[in-house]
Amino acid sequence: MTKRILILGGGTGGTLTANRLHKKYRGRIDITVVDENNDHVYQPGLLFVPFGLTQSEDLVRPRKRQLRRGVNFVESGVESVDIESRAVTLANGDVLGYDVLVIATGARLVPDETEGLTGPGWNEKVFTFYDLEGARSLEEALDDFDGGRLVVNVVDMPIKCPVAPLEFCFLADWYFHERGIRDQVELTYVTPLDGAFTKPRASELLGGMLDERGIHVITDFNTGEVDGAAGTIVGFDGREVEFDLAVVVPVHSGAEYVGRSPGLGDALDFVETDPHTLQSQAAPEVFVIGDAANLPASKAGSVSHFEGEVLVENIVRFLAGDELDSSFDGHANCFIETGFDKALLIDFNYEQEPVDGHYPTAVGLPLLKESRLNHLGKLMFQWFYWHSLLPGRDIPGIGAAMPTAGKHLD
Amino acid sequence: MPTTTIAEVAVEVTDDGFFVDPDQWTEDMAPILAAEAEIPELTDRHWQVIRFMRDEYFAKGTGPTVRMLGKTSGVSVKELYQLFPMGPAKTAALLAGIPKPRGCI
Numbered sequence: 071m072t073k074r075i076l077i078l079g080g081g082t083g084g085t086l087t088a089n090r091l092h093k094k095y096r097g098r099i100d101i102t103v104v105d106e107n108n109d110h111v112y113q114p115g116l117l118f119v120p121f122g123l124t125q126s127e128d129l130v131r132p133r134k135r136q137l138r139r140g141v142n143f144v145e146s147g148v149e150s151v152d153i154e155s156r157a158v159t160l161a162n163g164d165v166l167g168y169d170v171l172v173i174a175t176g177a178r179l180v181p182d183e184t185e186g187l188t189g190p191g192w193n194e195k196v197f198t199f200y201d202l203e204g205a206r207s208l209e210e211a212l213d214d215f216d217g218g219r220l221v222v223n224v225v226d227m228p229i230k231c232p233v234a235p236l237e238f239c240f241l242a243d244w245y246f247h248e249r250g251i252r253d254q255v256e257l258t259y260v261t262p263l264d265g266a267f268t269k270p271r272a273s274e275l276l277g278g279m280l281d282e283r284g285i286h287v288i289t290d291f292n293t294g295e296v297d298g299a300a301g302t303i304v305g306f307d308g309r310e311v312e313f314d315l316a317v318v319v320p321v322h323s324g325a326e327y328v329g330r331s332p333g334l335g336d337a338l339d340f341v342e343t344d345p346h347t348l349q350s351q352a353a354p355e356v357f358v359i360g361d362a363a364n365l366p367a368s369k370a371g372s373v374s375h376f377e378g379e380v381l382v383e384n385i386v387r388f389l390a391g392d393e394l395d396s397s398f399d400g401h402a403n404c405f406i407e408t409g410f411d412k413a414l415l416i417d418f419n420y421e422q423e424p425v426d427g428h429y430p431t432a433v434g435l436p437l438l439k440e441s442r443l444n445h446l447g448k449l450m451f452q453w454f455y456w457h458s459l460l461p462g463r464d465i466p467g468i469g470a471a472m473p474t475a476g477k478h479l480d
Numbered sequence: 481m482p483t484t485t486i487a488e489v490a491v492e493v494t495d496d497g498f499f500v501d502p503d504q505w506t507e508d509m510a511p512i513l514a515a516e517a518e519i520p521e522l523t524d525r526h527w528q529v530i531r532f533m534r535d536e537y538f539a540k541g542t543g544p545t546v547r548m549l550g551k552t553s554g555v556s557v558k559e560l561y562q563l564f565p566m567g568p569a570k571t572a573a574l575l576a577g578i579p580k581p582r583g584c585i
Binding site for chain 1: 542545546547548551552557558561565567
Protein backbone atom coordinates (compact mmCIF):
# COMPACT_ATOMS: atom_id res chain seq x y z
CA MET A 71 0.00 0.00 0.00
CA THR A 72 1.21 3.52 -0.77
CA LYS A 73 2.58 5.24 2.32
CA ARG A 74 0.79 8.40 3.43
CA ILE A 75 2.53 11.54 4.64
CA LEU A 76 0.15 14.04 6.18
CA ILE A 77 1.35 17.61 6.68
CA LEU A 78 -0.67 19.89 8.92
CA GLY A 79 -0.08 23.49 7.90
CA GLY A 80 0.58 24.99 4.46
CA GLY A 81 2.90 27.81 5.49
CA THR A 82 6.65 28.07 5.01
CA GLY A 83 7.60 24.78 6.70
CA GLY A 84 4.67 22.69 5.47
CA THR A 85 4.97 23.86 1.87
CA LEU A 86 8.70 23.38 1.49
CA THR A 87 8.49 19.99 3.21
CA ALA A 88 5.73 18.81 0.85
CA ASN A 89 7.64 20.00 -2.21
CA ARG A 90 10.96 18.49 -1.12
CA LEU A 91 9.26 15.17 -0.32
CA HIS A 92 7.50 15.19 -3.67
CA LYS A 93 10.83 15.67 -5.45
CA LYS A 94 12.31 12.75 -3.49
CA TYR A 95 9.50 10.28 -4.03
CA ARG A 96 8.16 11.34 -7.45
CA GLY A 97 4.62 10.13 -6.86
CA ARG A 98 5.57 6.90 -5.10
CA ILE A 99 4.06 8.24 -1.90
CA ASP A 100 0.85 10.02 -0.98
CA ILE A 101 1.46 13.58 0.27
CA THR A 102 -1.38 15.69 1.65
CA VAL A 103 -1.22 19.22 3.06
CA VAL A 104 -4.04 20.49 5.27
CA ASP A 105 -4.63 24.15 6.06
CA GLU A 106 -7.62 26.04 7.38
CA ASN A 107 -7.45 28.58 4.54
CA ASN A 108 -5.87 29.06 1.13
CA ASP A 109 -3.98 32.30 1.91
CA HIS A 110 -0.21 31.93 2.15
CA VAL A 111 1.11 35.16 3.67
CA TYR A 112 4.73 36.23 3.18
CA GLN A 113 5.10 37.11 6.85
CA PRO A 114 8.44 38.99 6.66
CA GLY A 115 6.56 41.56 4.55
CA LEU A 116 4.12 42.44 7.36
CA LEU A 117 6.72 44.74 8.92
CA PHE A 118 6.64 47.02 5.88
CA VAL A 119 2.84 47.35 5.61
CA PRO A 120 2.32 49.93 8.41
CA PHE A 121 4.87 52.26 6.79
CA GLY A 122 3.24 52.06 3.36
CA LEU A 123 6.34 50.35 1.97
CA THR A 124 4.45 47.37 0.62
CA GLN A 125 0.86 46.66 -0.37
CA SER A 126 -0.66 44.01 1.84
CA GLU A 127 -2.31 42.20 -1.12
CA ASP A 128 1.15 41.68 -2.65
CA LEU A 129 2.09 39.50 0.33
CA VAL A 130 -0.61 36.88 -0.20
CA ARG A 131 -0.71 34.02 -2.68
CA PRO A 132 -2.85 30.87 -2.80
CA ARG A 133 -1.34 28.07 -0.69
CA LYS A 134 -2.41 25.42 -3.18
CA ARG A 135 -0.46 27.04 -6.00
CA GLN A 136 2.79 26.91 -4.01
CA LEU A 137 2.54 23.10 -3.90
CA ARG A 138 3.99 20.94 -6.66
CA ARG A 139 1.49 19.14 -8.87
CA GLY A 140 0.76 15.78 -7.29
CA VAL A 141 0.65 17.10 -3.70
CA ASN A 142 -2.91 17.04 -2.36
CA PHE A 143 -4.30 20.11 -0.63
CA VAL A 144 -7.25 19.98 1.78
CA GLU A 145 -8.74 23.24 3.00
CA SER A 146 -10.01 22.58 6.51
CA GLY A 147 -9.14 23.30 10.11
CA VAL A 148 -7.90 20.48 12.35
CA GLU A 149 -10.00 19.21 15.22
CA SER A 150 -7.45 16.89 16.83
CA VAL A 151 -4.74 14.30 16.34
CA ASP A 152 -5.06 10.80 17.77
CA ILE A 153 -1.47 9.67 18.19
CA GLU A 154 -2.50 6.14 19.20
CA SER A 155 -4.57 5.35 16.12
CA ARG A 156 -2.48 7.58 13.81
CA ALA A 157 -5.44 9.57 12.60
CA VAL A 158 -6.29 13.23 12.27
CA THR A 159 -9.86 14.46 12.61
CA LEU A 160 -10.48 17.55 10.51
CA ALA A 161 -12.87 20.38 11.35
CA ASN A 162 -14.96 19.31 8.35
CA GLY A 163 -15.47 15.89 9.99
CA ASP A 164 -13.18 13.87 7.72
CA VAL A 165 -10.65 11.54 9.32
CA LEU A 166 -7.25 11.15 7.65
CA GLY A 167 -4.85 8.34 8.55
CA TYR A 168 -1.09 8.67 8.16
CA ASP A 169 2.19 6.78 8.23
CA VAL A 170 4.11 9.98 8.94
CA LEU A 171 2.61 13.16 10.36
CA VAL A 172 4.34 16.54 10.02
CA ILE A 173 3.22 19.30 12.37
CA ALA A 174 3.78 22.60 10.55
CA THR A 175 0.97 24.73 11.92
CA GLY A 176 3.26 27.40 13.34
CA ALA A 177 2.45 29.74 16.17
CA ARG A 178 -0.70 31.74 16.74
CA LEU A 179 -1.15 35.11 18.39
CA VAL A 180 -2.96 35.06 21.73
CA PRO A 181 -3.76 38.69 22.53
CA ASP A 182 -6.61 37.56 24.83
CA GLU A 183 -4.10 36.14 27.28
CA THR A 184 -3.01 39.66 28.28
CA GLU A 185 -5.48 41.53 30.45
CA GLY A 186 -7.12 44.42 28.61
CA LEU A 187 -5.18 44.00 25.38
CA THR A 188 -8.22 43.29 23.21
CA GLY A 189 -10.45 45.56 25.31
CA PRO A 190 -11.22 49.26 24.69
CA GLY A 191 -8.77 50.84 22.25
CA TRP A 192 -7.82 47.60 20.48
CA ASN A 193 -7.25 48.46 16.81
CA GLU A 194 -7.90 52.12 17.67
CA LYS A 195 -4.83 53.06 19.65
CA VAL A 196 -3.45 49.60 20.44
CA PHE A 197 -2.29 47.57 17.43
CA THR A 198 -0.20 44.65 16.35
CA PHE A 199 1.48 44.30 12.97
CA TYR A 200 1.89 40.53 13.39
CA ASP A 201 -1.09 39.72 11.18
CA LEU A 202 -2.34 41.17 7.93
CA GLU A 203 -5.41 42.85 9.34
CA GLY A 204 -3.48 44.43 12.22
CA ALA A 205 -0.72 45.65 9.92
CA ARG A 206 -3.29 47.27 7.64
CA SER A 207 -5.11 49.09 10.44
CA LEU A 208 -1.79 50.23 11.88
CA GLU A 209 -0.91 51.77 8.51
CA GLU A 210 -3.95 54.01 8.78
CA ALA A 211 -3.25 54.86 12.42
CA LEU A 212 0.38 55.81 11.68
CA ASP A 213 -0.81 57.94 8.80
CA ASP A 214 -3.06 59.86 11.20
CA PHE A 215 -0.41 60.09 13.94
CA ASP A 216 1.00 63.59 14.13
CA GLY A 217 3.05 63.32 17.30
CA GLY A 218 3.03 61.94 20.82
CA ARG A 219 4.22 58.80 22.57
CA LEU A 220 4.58 55.68 20.45
CA VAL A 221 5.37 52.58 22.48
CA VAL A 222 6.48 49.27 20.97
CA ASN A 223 5.86 46.48 23.47
CA VAL A 224 6.80 42.81 23.41
CA VAL A 225 4.60 41.07 25.99
CA ASP A 226 6.57 37.85 26.40
CA MET A 227 8.84 35.46 24.54
CA PRO A 228 8.85 33.33 22.46
CA ILE A 229 7.60 35.35 19.50
CA LYS A 230 7.96 34.94 15.78
CA CYS A 231 10.93 36.84 14.40
CA PRO A 232 12.33 38.31 17.64
CA VAL A 233 14.05 41.09 15.66
CA ALA A 234 10.84 42.39 14.04
CA PRO A 235 9.82 44.67 16.95
CA LEU A 236 13.30 46.27 16.83
CA GLU A 237 13.01 46.69 13.07
CA PHE A 238 9.67 48.34 13.68
CA CYS A 239 11.39 50.87 15.99
CA PHE A 240 14.11 51.62 13.44
CA LEU A 241 11.59 52.02 10.63
CA ALA A 242 9.36 54.23 12.79
CA ASP A 243 12.36 56.48 13.45
CA TRP A 244 12.98 56.70 9.68
CA TYR A 245 9.28 57.13 8.87
CA PHE A 246 8.77 60.09 11.22
CA HIS A 247 12.00 61.66 9.96
CA GLU A 248 10.66 61.41 6.42
CA ARG A 249 7.45 63.05 7.52
CA GLY A 250 9.42 65.80 9.24
CA ILE A 251 7.88 65.16 12.67
CA ARG A 252 10.49 62.95 14.32
CA ASP A 253 11.07 65.59 17.05
CA GLN A 254 7.39 65.44 17.97
CA VAL A 255 7.37 61.69 18.49
CA GLU A 256 8.68 59.96 21.60
CA LEU A 257 9.66 56.40 20.69
CA THR A 258 9.96 53.78 23.42
CA TYR A 259 10.76 50.07 23.20
CA VAL A 260 9.44 47.99 26.10
CA THR A 261 10.81 44.46 26.36
CA PRO A 262 10.74 41.57 28.85
CA LEU A 263 14.40 40.88 28.04
CA ASP A 264 17.32 42.40 29.92
CA GLY A 265 18.57 44.07 26.74
CA ALA A 266 17.55 44.90 23.18
CA PHE A 267 17.95 41.29 22.00
CA THR A 268 18.51 37.79 23.31
CA LYS A 269 22.12 37.26 22.20
CA PRO A 270 24.87 39.30 23.93
CA ARG A 271 26.89 40.75 21.03
CA ALA A 272 23.88 41.53 18.84
CA SER A 273 22.06 42.92 21.88
CA GLU A 274 24.90 45.35 22.61
CA LEU A 275 25.05 46.56 19.01
CA LEU A 276 21.27 46.89 18.64
CA GLY A 277 20.98 48.62 22.02
CA GLY A 278 23.55 51.17 20.87
CA MET A 279 21.66 51.71 17.62
CA LEU A 280 18.39 52.36 19.47
CA ASP A 281 20.24 54.82 21.70
CA GLU A 282 21.78 56.67 18.73
CA ARG A 283 18.32 57.13 17.27
CA GLY A 284 16.90 58.49 20.49
CA ILE A 285 14.67 55.47 21.05
CA HIS A 286 14.15 54.82 24.76
CA VAL A 287 14.47 51.24 25.96
CA ILE A 288 12.70 49.84 29.01
CA THR A 289 14.01 46.36 29.88
CA ASP A 290 12.91 43.54 32.21
CA PHE A 291 9.33 44.73 31.78
CA ASN A 292 6.72 42.00 32.13
CA THR A 293 3.44 43.27 30.79
CA GLY A 294 0.49 42.47 33.08
CA GLU A 295 -2.15 44.68 31.54
CA VAL A 296 -2.73 46.96 28.58
CA ASP A 297 -5.28 49.69 29.27
CA GLY A 298 -6.20 51.17 25.92
CA ALA A 299 -8.70 53.65 27.36
CA ALA A 300 -6.21 55.11 29.84
CA GLY A 301 -3.27 54.71 27.45
CA THR A 302 -1.07 52.75 29.85
CA ILE A 303 0.83 49.49 29.82
CA VAL A 304 1.13 48.13 33.34
CA GLY A 305 3.88 45.76 34.39
CA PHE A 306 3.45 42.93 36.88
CA ASP A 307 5.93 44.80 39.07
CA GLY A 308 3.69 47.89 39.10
CA ARG A 309 5.64 50.02 36.62
CA GLU A 310 3.52 51.93 34.11
CA VAL A 311 4.34 53.13 30.61
CA GLU A 312 2.06 55.76 29.06
CA PHE A 313 1.30 55.85 25.34
CA ASP A 314 -0.75 57.64 22.70
CA LEU A 315 -0.23 54.78 20.26
CA ALA A 316 0.87 51.28 21.27
CA VAL A 317 2.25 48.62 18.97
CA VAL A 318 2.04 45.39 20.92
CA VAL A 319 3.41 41.97 20.02
CA PRO A 320 1.01 39.59 21.81
CA VAL A 321 2.12 36.30 23.37
CA HIS A 322 2.26 33.29 21.06
CA SER A 323 1.06 29.71 21.47
CA GLY A 324 1.00 26.72 19.16
CA ALA A 325 -2.12 25.76 17.18
CA GLU A 326 -5.27 25.15 19.21
CA TYR A 327 -5.75 21.56 17.99
CA VAL A 328 -2.40 20.68 19.59
CA GLY A 329 -3.97 21.43 22.97
CA ARG A 330 -6.98 19.25 22.07
CA SER A 331 -4.73 16.30 21.16
CA PRO A 332 -3.66 14.30 24.23
CA GLY A 333 0.09 13.86 24.52
CA LEU A 334 1.01 16.06 21.59
CA GLY A 335 2.03 19.43 23.02
CA ASP A 336 3.27 21.32 26.06
CA ALA A 337 1.35 23.83 28.20
CA LEU A 338 1.71 26.48 25.46
CA ASP A 339 0.57 24.04 22.71
CA PHE A 340 4.03 23.80 21.18
CA VAL A 341 5.17 20.29 20.28
CA GLU A 342 8.11 18.86 22.19
CA THR A 343 10.71 18.07 19.57
CA ASP A 344 14.19 16.60 19.36
CA PRO A 345 16.38 19.63 18.57
CA HIS A 346 18.66 17.73 16.18
CA THR A 347 16.43 15.18 14.39
CA LEU A 348 13.13 17.17 14.45
CA GLN A 349 11.26 14.03 15.48
CA SER A 350 8.57 14.81 18.04
CA GLN A 351 8.76 13.38 21.52
CA ALA A 352 5.07 12.48 21.26
CA ALA A 353 5.49 9.59 18.80
CA PRO A 354 8.23 8.38 16.46
CA GLU A 355 6.17 8.89 13.29
CA VAL A 356 5.35 12.50 14.19
CA PHE A 357 7.83 15.16 13.02
CA VAL A 358 7.79 18.91 13.53
CA ILE A 359 9.02 21.85 11.50
CA GLY A 360 9.12 25.58 12.17
CA ASP A 361 7.37 27.66 14.82
CA ALA A 362 5.18 24.76 16.00
CA ALA A 363 8.17 23.14 17.73
CA ASN A 364 9.29 23.97 21.26
CA LEU A 365 12.94 24.17 20.16
CA PRO A 366 15.40 26.68 21.61
CA ALA A 367 15.76 28.20 18.13
CA SER A 368 14.31 31.41 16.72
CA LYS A 369 10.77 31.22 15.41
CA ALA A 370 11.73 32.38 11.94
CA GLY A 371 11.22 31.33 8.35
CA SER A 372 14.96 30.88 7.89
CA VAL A 373 14.95 28.22 10.61
CA SER A 374 12.13 26.33 8.84
CA HIS A 375 14.11 26.62 5.62
CA PHE A 376 17.26 25.15 7.18
CA GLU A 377 15.25 22.47 9.02
CA GLY A 378 13.65 21.33 5.77
CA GLU A 379 16.70 19.46 4.55
CA VAL A 380 17.19 17.41 7.74
CA LEU A 381 13.47 16.86 8.19
CA VAL A 382 12.94 15.41 4.71
CA GLU A 383 16.03 13.25 5.03
CA ASN A 384 14.68 11.93 8.34
CA ILE A 385 11.22 11.17 7.01
CA VAL A 386 12.83 9.17 4.20
CA ARG A 387 15.06 7.34 6.69
CA PHE A 388 12.17 6.72 9.09
CA LEU A 389 10.01 5.16 6.37
CA ALA A 390 12.97 3.03 5.25
CA GLY A 391 13.59 1.90 8.85
CA ASP A 392 17.01 3.61 9.01
CA GLU A 393 18.61 5.57 11.83
CA LEU A 394 17.79 9.30 11.86
CA ASP A 395 20.19 12.09 10.92
CA SER A 396 20.78 14.31 13.93
CA SER A 397 22.59 17.16 12.27
CA PHE A 398 20.19 20.08 12.64
CA ASP A 399 22.16 22.79 14.44
CA GLY A 400 19.52 25.46 15.09
CA HIS A 401 20.77 27.61 12.22
CA ALA A 402 18.96 30.95 11.86
CA ASN A 403 19.67 33.84 9.56
CA CYS A 404 17.91 37.20 9.80
CA PHE A 405 18.08 40.49 7.99
CA ILE A 406 17.36 43.33 10.40
CA GLU A 407 15.97 46.37 8.63
CA THR A 408 17.45 49.48 10.31
CA GLY A 409 15.85 52.29 8.30
CA PHE A 410 17.22 54.70 5.72
CA ASP A 411 17.67 51.84 3.19
CA LYS A 412 20.07 49.89 5.34
CA ALA A 413 19.95 46.57 7.13
CA LEU A 414 22.02 44.30 9.36
CA LEU A 415 22.45 40.58 8.88
CA ILE A 416 22.82 38.08 11.72
CA ASP A 417 23.61 34.38 11.42
CA PHE A 418 23.65 32.00 14.37
CA ASN A 419 22.68 28.58 15.74
CA TYR A 420 21.99 26.76 19.03
CA GLU A 421 25.59 27.17 20.17
CA GLN A 422 27.07 30.11 18.29
CA GLU A 423 25.71 33.62 18.93
CA PRO A 424 25.75 36.18 16.07
CA VAL A 425 29.23 37.61 15.44
CA ASP A 426 30.72 39.90 12.80
CA GLY A 427 32.39 38.87 9.55
CA HIS A 428 30.74 37.91 6.29
CA TYR A 429 28.04 35.45 5.15
CA PRO A 430 28.16 32.77 3.81
CA THR A 431 31.95 32.98 3.27
CA ALA A 432 34.65 35.66 3.57
CA VAL A 433 33.20 37.06 0.35
CA GLY A 434 29.58 37.80 1.07
CA LEU A 435 27.16 39.97 2.96
CA PRO A 436 28.57 41.83 5.98
CA LEU A 437 27.45 40.40 9.32
CA LEU A 438 26.40 42.43 12.35
CA LYS A 439 27.02 45.63 10.42
CA GLU A 440 24.62 48.08 8.78
CA SER A 441 24.84 48.12 5.02
CA ARG A 442 22.83 48.98 1.95
CA LEU A 443 23.71 45.58 0.51
CA ASN A 444 21.87 43.83 3.35
CA HIS A 445 18.82 46.02 2.74
CA LEU A 446 18.82 44.95 -0.92
CA GLY A 447 19.27 41.37 0.26
CA LYS A 448 16.21 41.68 2.45
CA LEU A 449 14.11 43.05 -0.41
CA MET A 450 15.37 40.42 -2.87
CA PHE A 451 14.62 37.66 -0.44
CA GLN A 452 10.91 37.88 -1.16
CA TRP A 453 11.56 36.63 -4.71
CA PHE A 454 13.70 33.77 -3.40
CA TYR A 455 10.97 32.86 -0.95
CA TRP A 456 8.29 32.22 -3.58
CA HIS A 457 10.55 30.90 -6.34
CA SER A 458 13.26 28.96 -4.58
CA LEU A 459 12.62 28.36 -0.89
CA LEU A 460 8.99 27.20 -1.07
CA PRO A 461 9.47 25.01 -4.18
CA GLY A 462 12.24 23.29 -2.21
CA ARG A 463 15.16 24.22 -4.45
CA ASP A 464 18.59 24.48 -2.89
CA ILE A 465 20.07 27.97 -3.07
CA PRO A 466 23.70 27.65 -4.27
CA GLY A 467 26.14 28.42 -1.47
CA ILE A 468 23.44 28.51 1.21
CA GLY A 469 23.52 25.24 3.15
CA ALA A 470 21.44 24.08 6.09
CA ALA A 471 24.31 24.04 8.59
CA MET A 472 25.60 27.35 9.92
CA PRO A 473 28.75 28.42 8.02
CA THR A 474 31.81 29.66 9.94
CA ALA A 475 34.22 30.43 7.08
CA GLY A 476 33.63 34.18 6.94
CA LYS A 477 33.07 34.72 10.65
CA HIS A 478 35.29 36.33 13.26
CA LEU A 479 35.00 33.76 16.01
CA ASP A 480 36.70 34.09 19.38
CA MET B 481 33.65 30.48 36.96
CA PRO B 482 33.56 32.09 40.41
CA THR B 483 33.08 30.01 43.53
CA THR B 484 30.99 31.16 46.44
CA THR B 485 30.27 29.69 49.86
CA ILE B 486 26.64 29.03 50.75
CA ALA B 487 25.69 27.27 53.99
CA GLU B 488 29.38 26.47 54.47
CA VAL B 489 29.62 24.67 51.13
CA ALA B 490 31.77 25.88 48.22
CA VAL B 491 29.49 26.24 45.18
CA GLU B 492 30.39 27.03 41.59
CA VAL B 493 28.21 29.82 40.19
CA THR B 494 28.02 31.94 37.04
CA ASP B 495 28.84 35.67 37.02
CA ASP B 496 25.19 36.48 37.68
CA GLY B 497 24.96 34.01 40.56
CA PHE B 498 23.22 30.99 39.00
CA PHE B 499 24.34 27.48 40.00
CA VAL B 500 26.47 25.67 37.46
CA ASP B 501 25.71 22.27 38.97
CA PRO B 502 22.18 21.93 40.43
CA ASP B 503 23.30 18.84 42.35
CA GLN B 504 25.38 21.11 44.61
CA TRP B 505 22.15 22.67 45.90
CA THR B 506 20.59 21.67 49.22
CA GLU B 507 17.34 22.86 50.77
CA ASP B 508 19.07 24.77 53.55
CA MET B 509 20.72 27.00 50.94
CA ALA B 510 17.39 28.38 49.70
CA PRO B 511 16.68 30.71 52.66
CA ILE B 512 20.21 32.15 52.39
CA LEU B 513 19.81 32.73 48.65
CA ALA B 514 16.35 34.21 49.33
CA ALA B 515 17.75 36.74 51.80
CA GLU B 516 20.23 37.87 49.16
CA ALA B 517 17.31 38.30 46.73
CA GLU B 518 15.51 40.45 49.33
CA ILE B 519 12.91 37.81 50.18
CA PRO B 520 12.89 37.75 54.00
CA GLU B 521 10.88 34.57 54.47
CA LEU B 522 10.15 31.56 52.30
CA THR B 523 6.49 30.52 52.53
CA ASP B 524 4.93 27.22 51.38
CA ARG B 525 3.98 28.98 48.17
CA HIS B 526 7.62 29.94 47.53
CA TRP B 527 8.62 26.33 48.16
CA GLN B 528 5.95 25.06 45.78
CA VAL B 529 7.52 27.15 43.03
CA ILE B 530 11.13 26.28 43.97
CA ARG B 531 10.39 22.53 43.92
CA PHE B 532 8.49 22.88 40.67
CA MET B 533 11.46 24.70 39.12
CA ARG B 534 13.82 21.88 40.08
CA ASP B 535 11.46 19.15 38.83
CA GLU B 536 11.06 20.93 35.51
CA TYR B 537 14.79 21.47 35.19
CA PHE B 538 15.60 17.81 35.77
CA ALA B 539 12.82 16.71 33.41
CA LYS B 540 13.51 19.17 30.59
CA GLY B 541 17.00 20.55 30.97
CA THR B 542 15.86 24.14 31.50
CA GLY B 543 13.73 26.01 34.01
CA PRO B 544 10.31 27.22 32.85
CA THR B 545 9.47 30.79 31.85
CA VAL B 546 7.07 32.90 33.92
CA ARG B 547 4.25 32.27 31.48
CA MET B 548 4.85 28.51 31.62
CA LEU B 549 5.04 28.68 35.43
CA GLY B 550 1.71 30.52 35.50
CA LYS B 551 0.10 27.76 33.46
CA THR B 552 1.67 24.73 35.14
CA SER B 553 2.93 25.40 38.68
CA GLY B 554 -0.45 26.01 40.29
CA VAL B 555 0.58 29.59 41.13
CA SER B 556 -0.80 32.39 38.94
CA VAL B 557 1.49 34.89 37.21
CA LYS B 558 0.15 37.67 39.42
CA GLU B 559 0.96 35.74 42.59
CA LEU B 560 4.34 34.72 41.20
CA TYR B 561 5.27 38.40 40.99
CA GLN B 562 4.06 38.92 44.57
CA LEU B 563 6.24 36.04 45.73
CA PHE B 564 9.27 36.99 43.64
CA PRO B 565 8.98 40.72 42.93
CA MET B 566 12.34 40.91 41.18
CA GLY B 567 11.22 38.48 38.46
CA PRO B 568 9.77 35.03 39.21
CA ALA B 569 11.55 32.88 36.64
CA LYS B 570 15.01 34.27 37.34
CA THR B 571 14.68 34.59 41.10
CA ALA B 572 13.06 31.18 41.54
CA ALA B 573 15.79 29.61 39.39
CA LEU B 574 18.40 31.34 41.54
CA LEU B 575 16.82 30.06 44.75
CA ALA B 576 16.26 26.58 43.32
CA GLY B 577 19.93 26.28 42.39
CA ILE B 578 19.33 25.72 38.68
CA PRO B 579 20.87 27.57 35.72
CA LYS B 580 19.24 30.74 34.35
CA PRO B 581 16.20 29.65 32.28
CA ARG B 582 16.93 29.77 28.57
CA GLY B 583 13.35 30.81 27.86
CA CYS B 584 13.90 33.52 25.36
CA ILE B 585 15.67 33.12 22.05
